[in-house]
Amino acid sequence: MxxxxxxxxxxxxxxxxxxxxxxxxxxxxxxxxxxxxxARVTTPLLPxxxxxxxxxxxxxxxxxxxxVDVRKETADSATLVIKPGWGFDFKYQPGQYIGxxxxxxxxxxxxxxxxxxxxxxxxxxxxxxRVISIAVKAMPEGFLSSxxxxxxxxxxxxxxxxxxxxxxxxxxxxxxxxxxxxGSGITPVLAMLRAMDRREMVTDVQHLHSARTAEDxxxxxxxxxxxxxxxxxxxxxxxxxxxxxxxxxxxxxxFPDWRERHTWACGPAAMLDEIEHHWRDAGIADRLxxxxxxIARTAVGEGGTVTFGKSGRTAEADGxxxxxxxxxxxxxxxxxxxxxxxxxxxxxxxxxxxxRDLRNGDEHREGDKxxxxxxxxxxxxxxxx
Amino acid sequence: MxxxxxxxxxxxxxxxxxxxxxxxxxxxxxxxxxRGERDAKYIRRTIAAQRGLEVAGRAVLFGSRxxxxxxxxxxxxxxxxxxxxxxxxxxxxxxxxxxxNDPEIHSSSWEWDMTGPSxxxxxxxxxxxxxxxxxxGKDEDLGFGILRMTRDEPWRPVHLVQPLANVVLAATFEWGxxxxxxxxEKELLGTPPGxxxxxxxxxxxxxxxxxxxxxxxxxxxTGPAFKQTLKANLTANFVRNLWAYAVIFCxxxxxxxxxxxxxxxxxxxxxxxxxxxMLGSANFKAGPAMAFxxxxxxxxxxxxxxPDLPSNRYSEIAVRVRELCDKYDLPYTTGSLGKQxxxxxxxxxxxxxxxxxxxxxxxxxxxxxxERKFAGITLPSLPSSDTVHWLGIDPETGQRRGLRSAMRExxxxxxxxxxxxxxxxxxxxxxxxxxxxxxxDVLREATHALQDRARHEQASLRRKAARxxxxxxxxxxxSN
Numbered sequence: 006m007x008x009x010x011x012x013x014x015x016x017x018x019x020x021x022x023x024x025x026x027x028x029x030x031x032x033x034x035x036x037x038x039x040x041x042x043x044a045r046v047t048t049p050l051l052p053x054x055x056x057x058x059x060x061x062x063x064x065x066x067x068x069x070x071x072x073v074d075v076r077k078e079t080a081d082s083a084t085l086v087i088k089p090g091w092g093f094d095f096k097y098q099p100g101q102y103i104g105x106x107x108x109x110x111x112x113x114x115x116x117x118x119x120x121x122x123x124x125x126x127x128x129x130x131x132x133x134x135r136v137i138s139i140a141v142k143a144m145p146e147g148f149l150s151s152x153x154x155x156x157x158x159x160x161x162x163x164x165x166x167x168x169x170x171x172x173x174x175x176x177x178x179x180x181x182x183x184x185x186x187x188g189s190g191i192t193p194v195l196a197m198l199r200a201m202d203r204r205e206m207v208t209d210v211q212h213l214h215s216a217r218t219a220e221d222x223x224x225x226x227x228x229x230x231x232x233x234x235x236x237x238x239x240x241x242x243x244x245x246x247x248x249x250x251x252x253x254x255x256x257x258x259x260f261p262d263w264r265e266r267h268t269w270a271c272g273p274a275a276m277l278d279e280i281e282h283h284w285r286d287a288g289i290a291d292r293l294x295x296x297x298x299x300i301a302r303t304a305v306g307e308g309g310t311v312t313f314g315k316s317g318r319t320a321e322a323d324g325x326x327x328x329x330x331x332x333x334x335x336x337x338x339x340x341x342x343x344x345x346x347x348x349x350x351x352x353x354x355x356x357x358x359x360x361r362d363l364r365n366g367d368e369h370r371e372g373d374k375x376x377x378x379x380x381x382x383x384x385x386x387x388x389x390x
Numbered sequence: 391m392x393x394x395x396x397x398x399x400x401x402x403x404x405x406x407x408x409x410x411x412x413x414x415x416x417x418x419x420x421x422x423x424x425r426g427e428r429d430a431k432y433i434r435r436t437i438a439a440q441r442g443l444e445v446a447g448r449a450v451l452f453g454s455r456x457x458x459x460x461x462x463x464x465x466x467x468x469x470x471x472x473x474x475x476x477x478x479x480x481x482x483x484x485x486x487x488x489x490x491n492d493p494e495i496h497s498s499s500w501e502w503d504m505t506g507p508s509x510x511x512x513x514x515x516x517x518x519x520x521x522x523x524x525x526x527g528k529d530e531d532l533g534f535g536i537l538r539m540t541r542d543e544p545w546r547p548v549h550l551v552q553p554l555a556n557v558v559l560a561a562t563f564e565w566g567x568x569x570x571x572x573x574x575e576k577e578l579l580g581t582p583p584g585x586x587x588x589x590x591x592x593x594x595x596x597x598x599x600x601x602x603x604x605x606x607x608x609x610x611x612t613g614p615a616f617k618q619t620l621k622a623n624l625t626a627n628f629v630r631n632l633w634a635y636a637v638i639f640c641x642x643x644x645x646x647x648x649x650x651x652x653x654x655x656x657x658x659x660x661x662x663x664x665x666x667x668m669l670g671s672a673n674f675k676a677g678p679a680m681a682f683x684x685x686x687x688x689x690x691x692x693x694x695x696x697p698d699l700p701s702n703r704y705s706e707i708a709v710r711v712r713e714l715c716d717k718y719d720l721p722y723t724t725g726s727l728g729k730q731x732x733x734x735x736x737x738x739x740x741x742x743x744x745x746x747x748x749x750x751x752x753x754x755x756x757x758x759x760x761e762r763k764f765a766g767i768t769l770p771s772l773p774s775s776d777t778v779h780w781l782g783i784d785p786e787t788g789q790r791r792g793l794r795s796a797m798r799e800x801x802x803x804x805x806x807x808x809x810x811x812x813x814x815x816x817x818x819x820x821x822x823x824x825x826x827x828x829x830x831d832v833l834r835e836a837t838h839a840l841q842d843r844a845r846h847e848q849a850s851l852r853r854k855a856a857r858x859x860x861x862x863x864x865x866x867x868x869s870n
Contacts, residue, residue, distance in 0.1 A: 046607040048599045049501035049508075054494075055445065058438055067493060106491075111430025113491040164493075345660070347697050348516035349485035349497040365419060373491060374498060 040065070061162045062090030068165040070105075073131050075159060078223045082142040082189065083154045084121065086128055088135075089165060095125045095135055097168035098176075099200035100193045100269070100296075104166025104372060105139065107149060107157065113164065114149045115372035119193035119271075119296075120168060123200035140223060142189035166372075172269065172296035174200065178208050179267040183260060185280060187215040187272030191223055193296055194269060198231060198238075207235040211260055215243045215251050215272070250276075253283045264289055271296040312387040313337045314356050328360060328377040328388060339377060339390060346379035353377055358386025391752050391760055392526055392542050392649035393669075396662050398761040399648075400669070401792045402718060404659075410718055411661030414695060417710050421699050425489055432702045433487050433495060436477055443470035447626075448608065454618035467626035469683075472633050474503045476685025477701065483512050485698040506568030507596040510589065514574035520697050524642065524670035525650045531642070532649065534559065534570055538741045540649045541752035545744045552742035556735075563631035563638075568597070633683070636731055640674045641690035643734035645756040646723035647672040667694035668715075669793075673708075673724040680727070681705065691722065719792030733757075754804065764800055 022041040043052045057064035062071060070093070074086035087105075089095075097103075102119045118139035122128075128136045143154040174197040184194045191214055201207045216222045222242060232240040241259070243251045256263045264287055270280045277295045284293040307324030311331045320335035322328070329351055332339040342350025346364060357371050361383040368383060369375045377388070393399045397407060447466030453459035479502030481487070487495045501508045514530070522528035526542050533539040537556060538549045559566050572593045581587045604623040612619040641647075648669045658666070668691055676688035681704075687693055689704035692711055699707070715722040725733075737757040740748065748755075753762040783790050 045599075046603055046611065048603050049503060049596075050441075055441055058441055108430075111425065111427040111490055113493075115491065342513070342517035343521040345521070345663070347520055348512075349483075349488065349698065350513060350517050352485070352488070352498050365422060367422075374488065374496065376485075 062088075064090065065092045068093055068167060070137070070163050070165045072157060072159055072161045072163060073136060074128075075157060078140060079142075079221055081154060081221075082140060082223050084138050084140045085153060085157070086131055086136050086138045087163065087165070088131065089137060093137075093165065094167065095137075097124055098173035099123055099196040100173040101168040101170045101196075102172075102193065102296075103137070103139065103168050104164075106164030106166075106372075107153065107161070108163075109149070109152055115164075115166075115370075116149055117166075117298075117371070119170075119196060121192050121195050121199070123196060123203045140189065140192045140195070142223065170296070172271070172294055173197075174269070176204075178206060180208050181262065181266040182208060182210040183263055183266040183268040184210065184212040184214075185268060185270040185272070186212070187276055188221075189223065190270075190272035190276075190296070190298070193271055195224055195227075197269070198228075202231060202235070207231075207238050210235075210238045211241070211266070212239065213241045213243060213251065213259070215245055215276075217246045218244060253279060256283075264292075267292050267294070269294045269296075271298070307383065309358070309382040309385040311335075311382050312385070314387050314389050316390065322382045324361070324381050324383070325363070326381055327363065328375070328380050328382065331382070332377065332388070332390065337390065341378065344378045346376055349376065351377045354389040356387040356389045359383040360386055391762070392540060392651050392758050393760045394651045394653040395761050396650070396654055396658075396665055396669070398764075399793065400665055400720065401764075401796045402665075406718065407659065407661040407665060409661075410714065411659070411664050413714055414664050414711075417707060418696055418699065421696070421703050421707065422489070425700060425703075429700045429702060430487075430490055433482075433490075433700070436473065437495070440470055440473045440478060443467075443473070451608075451619045451622050452612050452615065454612065454615045454622055460618055460622055464622040464625050464629075467622060468629040471503060471626050471630040472683055475630055475634055476637065476687065477682065478502070479504065479508065480685050480687070481701045483508055484516060486700045488698070503600070504567065505564045505597055505600050506571045507592050510571040510575040510593065511567065513578060514571035516697070518574055518578070520694065522655070523667055523694055524648065525652060525655060525666075527652060528655070530570065530574055534566060535573075536566075537738060539643055539737060540758045541741065541745065541748065541750070541755055542649060542651075542758070545741075549742050553739055556738050560632055560635040561628060563635040564627065568593070636727070637684045637687050639734045640727060640730040641671060641687055641693075643737055643757070644672045644723065644725065644730040645733045645737075646721060647757075649758045664695055665720075667691070668711075668720065670694065671723070672730060673722070674727045674730045675724060676727065688727075691724075715794075717790070719790045719794045721794045721797060754800075764796055 019038060022038045022045075040052055044050075047055065051066055053064045053066040057066075057069075062069050069090040070087040071090070072085055073088050074084075076084040076086070078084055097120065100119070102117045104115055104117050106113045106115045108114075118141060120137055121140045122136075122138040125135065126137065127133050128138070141150050141153045143151040172193055178197075178201060184197070186194050194212070198210075198212070201210070212228070214222065214228070219225070219242070222228075225242075228240040228242075231238055245251070260266070268280075268284070270277060270293065274297060277297060281290070281293065281295060284290050308322055308326070310319055311322050311328060312319045313332055313335065316337045318332075318335045318337050320331040320337075322331035329339050329341055329344070333341075340351050340353065342348035344351075352374050355369055355371060355373050355375050359382075360369050360375055360380040361367070362369065362376075363379050363381050369380065375388075377390075397404060400407070402410070443466050447463050447468075447470055450459050450463035450466060454463055479500065482495055482500040483497055483502070485497035488497050490496075493499060497512065502511075504511070519529055519531040524532060526532065526540065533543070536559065537552055538545065572589060575581075575589045576587070579589060581589050584590075604627065605620055608623060609616040609620040650666055650670065654662075654666065671690040671694040673691050674684075674688045676684060681688050686701035686704045689708050692704040692707045693701070695711065696707065712722055714720075724730075733756075741757075750756070752758060753760045789795075
């Protein structure tokens with residue numbers, strides 16, 4: 006309540022009215038005054054708590070979306086077209102990713118996927134309405150990705166987290182560009198290519214994509230089409246099933262000017278590590294942009310480096326040390342309670358990586374809220390505390 | 391003194407307690423593993439139903455100048471508030487639905503329709519109360535700081551008003567809880583003095599919103615029915631307060647819900663922690679509807695063993711916990727809602743009185759006992775009567791002899807002891823009476839003897855006097 010003391014100001018009153026809806030302020034706009042006013046009588050609930058019972062897409066407290074189309078890309082990958090609910094901001098940058106929450110067996114599972122569509126995209130097949138799309142590749146041990154590729158029905162309501170990430174193509178794009186992708190690493194780059202295509206600003210772009218076989222290439226037809234339509238764009242395919250892994254030493258031969266180019270690379274962690282080394286050795290690390298889909302996990306996920314995001318501290322912890330102990334030993338002000346996993350006082354959000362529940366071995370990942378007193382690091386992880 | 395050594399009190403060995411803990415752990419595991427769509431549906435439906443009831447109640451109250459509309463609206467709103475408080479606020483706040491990973495049904499974000507802020511309640515309740523259940527001086531829920539619920543707490547004159555304090559607490563329960571949680575929050579955080587500290591601000595903000603909503607905004611919304619809507623809201627809060635109070639009191643204060651001392655906490659194993667939760671809580675019998683309306687807290691024992699498992703699973707957990715109680719010969723305290731409340735009610739009124747007016751001690755009172763209750767109890771049926779805590783399986787019956795049997799035996803023995811003492815007293819009284827009778831007889835005889843002697847002496851004196859007189863008369867006669 007920030008109204009001025011001893012007198013009213015329009016702004017003060019407005020802020021007071023909006024206060025209960027402050028958490029959705031950036032999306033609500035003028036409606037927030039109404040939302041705030043209604044929230045005064047529905048307290049402690051927000052109007053959304055009632056609205057989303059009627060239609061899940063009306064929630065503004067949380068972004069939601071409805072899957073309107075599932076298109077097979079390859080045998081083990083698919084594009085999901087999603088119509089976002091109220092308050093989604095379509096002005097994201099090509100290359101960014103969104104968080105998507107899917108309900109399976111009563112539990113919401115969160116993952117991040119790169120948007121494959123250019124900003125402000127409307128799909129002709131979705132009735133010309135503004136939608137977004139992501140591409141998902143089913144991972145052998147990926148329970149959620151398999152579900153999304155082959156099990157999710159059209160019409161499913163999903164939760165969304167706003168687009169984010171710094172792996173983006175600037176506008177206008179650089180004169181000379183190199184894209185290095187492998188597997189599903191192509192997805193953010195595809196958004197960049199589609200955006201360039203739509204804006205008709207395809208500069209000198211070289212794209213090298215690695216896949217195991219020709220059948221495994223996602224968006225192969227579209228890449229060929231782009232290649233054919235834009236003389237300045239070259240698409241190279243590297244089939245690792247036949248030729249083995251692409252050797253970075255071949256860069257000089259294949260792209261003699263690679264040092265002059267701005268490079269965006271996305272793929273498995275090992276490949277990105279190698280690329281980062283190579284670029285650092287060449288002294289042009291500032292021209293390289295990488296996106297990591299997964300945090301590298303140490304063998305079987307026992308212990309790791311715990312980073313405490315807000316306080317900026319880190320601690321090395323083994324697989325038997327609770328995150329709470331690790332934080333306290335590093336001098337972080339950790340919320341704590343019973344220290345035995347019953348009171349939920351120590352719950353914090355896991356911003357990245359994996360942790361394991363010491364009581365039952367359950368694994369938690371990015372986006373989950375975890376009880377630090379009974380969880381241990383399963384590889385490197387970051388806590389939002 | 392309340393229980394200082396749960397191992398001795400429970401009549402179990404350390405190994406027994408450990409296996410009991412493992413068995414409870416495996417119940418937890420199996421419930422955790424089977425949580426799924428069915429449970430998620432349950433909580434989502436409950437939320438939808440609660441919201442529906444509340445909206446319906448509020449809508450009907452627009453016509454609250456009509457008596458029937460008032461009654462219907464108030465009833466709907468009362469039910470909505472009870473569900474919101476018990477099944478939603480309490481249970482979601484416990485993290486029972488955190489496994490769903492749903493940010494809107496999560497312990498860290500749920501705000502309830504009660505005076506105090508959820509976050510303050512969670513710290514006081516989930517942490518202080520559930521970790522230190524029924525430990526004197528650690529668990530502030532033991533009497534909520536105003537009622538004396540165990541003889542371990544020294545009596546003070548202020549306890550004389552306990553019957554009245556109890557009624558006030560019941561009627562204004564949400565305020566009692568709010569103040570209680572607020573003071574614990576400040577204590578736990580070591581909040582510096584000053585009105586504008588964070589806990590104070592949070593507390594003030596929440597109260598302002600709650601009061602404004604129920605007693606200003608909603609009544610104002612119904613226009614000419616302002617007064618009636620205000621009364622309806624007041625009544626609904628009151629009904630919810632009474633019900634919440636009754637459920638809480640039936641869960642912790644009937645006879646058989648034991649209290650513990652801080653000594654018990656030292657080096658407490660997880661098995662002992664489980665055991666403390668089991669022995670410190672009490673259930674009440676309820677059908678499905680009443681169980682739902684109590685937030686499944688009619689299964690208070692199960693709730694205290696597994697505060698973060700989904701409430702809709704407590705009934706099936708209860709079956710398994712009872713089996714464990716049978717196996718380890720432990721008491722499973724339960725009874726009808728009325729009976730459980732009356733037992734709590736009795737304790738409230740009994741303990742308002744100073745100790746000198748109470749018969750039992752803190753070691754053998756109905757509302758709390760300790761391992762000392764069993765000291766010096768020997769039974770002819772026991773193989774070696776010199777060991778106070780006879781542990782293990784009875785070789786004759788093949789049954790484990792644990793706390794439940796010990797309690798039963800102690801009851802018999804204590805009754806027998808009391809009977810014997812009474813008998814002895816009666817004997818002594820009779821002996822005294824006989825002695826008194828005898829002494830009376832002796833006294834009477836002595837009196838008789840004395841009287842005889844006096845009479846005798848009187849007669850002889852009389853004779854002597856007569857003789858003397860005759861002599862005197864003769865002498866005079868002669869001298870004349």
